[in-house]
Amino acid sequence: MDDYTLPFWIYLGVLAVFVGGAMKKILASHLSTAPTLVAWLGVTVLAERLWAFCLPALLLLMLLGLVWCLHATTRTRPPPPPLSAQGKAVFITGCDSGFGHATAKRLDSLGFEVFATVLDLSGEGARELQRTCSPHLTLLQVDITQSQQVDQALLDTRAKLGPRGLWALVNNAGVCVNYGDAELSLMSNFRGCMEVNFFGTLSVTKSFLPLLRQAKGRVITISSPAGDQPFPCLAAYGASKAALNLLIATLRHELEPWGVQVSTILPSSYKTGQSTNQAYWEKQHRRLLQGLSPALLEEYGEDYVTETKELFQSYASHANPDLTPVVDAIVQALLAPQPRVRYFAGPGVGLMYFIHSYCPSSISNRFLQKLFVKKKLMPRALRKQSSFDLDLSLHNNNNNNNEEEKLK
Template sequence: MESWPWPSGGAWLLVAARALLQLLRADLRLGRPLLAALALLAALDWLCQRLLPPLAALVVLAAAGWIALSRLARPQRLPVATRAVLITGCDSGFGKATAKKLDAMGFTVLATVLELDSPGAQELRACCSPRLKLLQMDLTKPADISRVLEFTKVHTASTGLWGLVNNAGHNILVADAELSPVATYRSCMEVNFFGTLEMTKALLPLLRRSSGRIVTVSSPAGDMPFPCLSAYGTSKAAVALLMDSFSCELQPWGVKVSVIQPACFRTEAVKNVDQWEERKRQLLATLPQELLQAYGEDYIEHLNGQFLHSLSQGLPDLSPVVDAITDALLAAKPRHRYYPGHGLGLMYFIHYYLPEGLRRRFLQSFFISPYVPRALRLGQPSHTSAQDPGPNLGSAPTAQ
């Protein structure tokens, strides 16, 4: 079929004009995504010239170019100005990194830590501006939350409180649901759910007044049944649903709510191997004899070894999570969910669209490979070796 260069040229002229305008406004970056989009447009141009009449080719190519540039455009962001943000759990990990980033951007940061003389608190005190205020707070103590609330009211009286970043959380045990003491579930819920709930409710009057933002760090373990993370995952599922409720109910007030679901990153808590070993020893020492006989010490050793191996594969650069939190605070239209880190798209696709058996096997191979409990191995050869960590395709989400 005869090609039609003029309609094609007109569409390319329109695409080039918009791209140049976006580049001048710094709404578009020169890089691989833009080059890939242009290559796809060129392929589409070739097909349109051969399969469509001139006017249809012009419309299709121009529309495709416009959509592609719209998707590549940086989201519109609000100015930092004098915005104040409170971040929980800044002793280490995502909280500490976010406090540094927001302080450098010009935010007034109120950073809560468990101990004012902890290494993380000392690091923030040394490297951040005088605008950053360190506040001691334990999320399980209502008196601490009340004290932080009063401090926040006083120190944001002139600017208002723009954002709350619910980052504090923890995971204290890796074990099957039956092996995990009920106290472990209560501990995770106290920090990850009830502490976040109390903190959010305490600051809501200030956030409603400013039509501000609530950003909560959750975990894919709250969406999928990761092996041996039932206590942690249950608390994260609860807090994610809570934030969904807040998102609907606070919409009339102009408060926007976002949830961050990060992949596994190598935070300080993740790298503390001695801590996980000590918790394993405590579990073995306190486990009822009946359960220890049924599952076996080698079973628990296997779980712990697999877990530590998964953590060692975590991403060392925390900036994707920090960037997601920053976008949730400043984007004119923040996303309801952010998924920073590699591999989460495939993980969620498998979880939502493949059969249950495949989902289960994928999570086991991705995180902790199967190992047969002792009672089921009696009279049978072991299916795997406790010393062999088995296949591992990635790493697991952990506490912040």
């Protein structure tokens, strides 16, 4: 015992904290078996180090075993039964298609009183909700960026609820105005994403908070991992979701004394909205090219911009069409006696956050690049520079060879 120096014990302490934090994050995230086994390997390495260096590690191993047994006991207890949907009213934004549309249908089938907002009351999504859902579902035409429409929706909802409060607000409406490098994106694209994803959601939330506080209800927001991690070519969308995530996290603290619980849903990649529409991608592509200055287009190259469009289109075409994991997460957040702060909805999201939280940035950034947009082309100016450097290197090598020949 006396042979071990203070730095040794500091090292073991840091290793123990790291492994313990990783285990806590994995267990709290309800990930699949593989990441959990990886974490337990880390615990095994820690135990082996302690065993090799000092006998009192036996006590620590016993303590770790006891903690795990207690944790396993609490996990095997049957969870408390979910709350009843009867008599509970939910307001959902963005129900024309995608997550909002599927959620409105599910909640209506469960017995919730649903207020579903759409951009177009005569659109296909609105007509389908009217045709397939019960009379308890109310359709409201709302553009969340228009404060007058949000105010009118609040009046209509309050009039129908009467003295009751609102059990939950599901902030689902959102847009990804464009794709591409930040330098190539117009300022109007950044403002467009912020206007809908951040300011629109903020406007709806602030307007409906009195009804939510009255019912001690819930705020559930559909966000994106792009708001926490630097996905390539999604700067405008990611920045708006980052602002939204911070807003929601702040609201969680502020609304706790009121009894209002706040959750965030973080989906993986799904086919929603215009993601499978060929004409949509072509329109976005033309709009991006038309917005670039000739000098910027020359430096990046039209082929570079086209490759980005094709990569996004291919990624969207391979996205999951089954929205069930996201809808299930929303239902859990609505009916769980103690809802989670964050729900990872879909395969790989929890692992992505684990890598982002615990691995060096070089590894997490490479993971994102391999997972998301696998670009092969460099901007044209860099290709020219690379070609120039290669020619210069070959020229210098030839000159050196000629000089050596002369010396001989």
